[in-house]
Amino acid sequence: MSITGQCHCGKVHFQIEGDLPDQLTRCTCSFCSKRGVLLAYFHPDQFHSTVADGSDSIYRWNTEMVAHHFCSTCGCATFSDSPAFELDGSWDKVTRRIGVNARLFDDFDAATAPVTVIDGKNLW
Numbered sequence: 001m002s003i004t005g006q007c008h009c010g011k012v013h014f015q016i017e018g019d020l021p022d023q024l025t026r027c028t029c030s031f032c033s034k035r036g037v038l039l040a041y042f043h044p045d046q047f048h049s050t051v052a053d054g055s056d057s058i059y060r061w062n063t064e065m066v067a068h069h070f071c072s073t074c075g076c077a078t079f080s081d082s083p084a085f086e087l088d089g090s091w092d093k094v095t096r097r098i099g100v101n102a103r104l105f106d107d108f109d110a111a112t113a114p115v116t117v118i119d120g121k122n123l124w
C-alpha cells in the first residue's frame with residue numbers, strides 16, 4: 001500500500017511506501033502542542049516528497065536535532081525528520097524516523113484515528 005498527501009496549497013506532495021501505523025502520535029511538547037499535528041512515523045526509506053517553488057522550510061528549536069518541515073507558501077506542517085526516540089526519550093544515536101503530519105493524508109480523517117500521546121512536555 002502507499003499513502004499520499006499534500007499541504008493545503010499543493011506545493012509539497014509526499015508519497016509513503018507502507019501502511020498506516022496502528023496508532024498516530026500526539027506529542028505534548030511546547031512546539032507540538034501549539035502546532036497540533038498528529039504524526040504517523042515511518043522509516044526514512046519509505047518517505048518521498050516533492051516540492052515546488054522551494055516551498056519546503058525547516059524549523060528547529062531546543063537541541064535542534066529534529067528538522068520540522070513546513071510549507072513556506074501555505075504554512076502547513078508537513079513532516080519532521082528526527083532521531084527515532086524511544087518513549088522514554090532515549091536514542092541509539094543512529095536510527096532516524098520521519099513523522100508525517102497525518103492530517104495531510106489523502107482520503108483519511110486523522111481526527112478519528114487511535115492516538116498515542118508522547119510526553120514531550122517532560123522529555124524535551
Ligand SMILES: [Zn+2]
Binds near residue numbers: 008011074075
Ligand atoms: Zn503549501
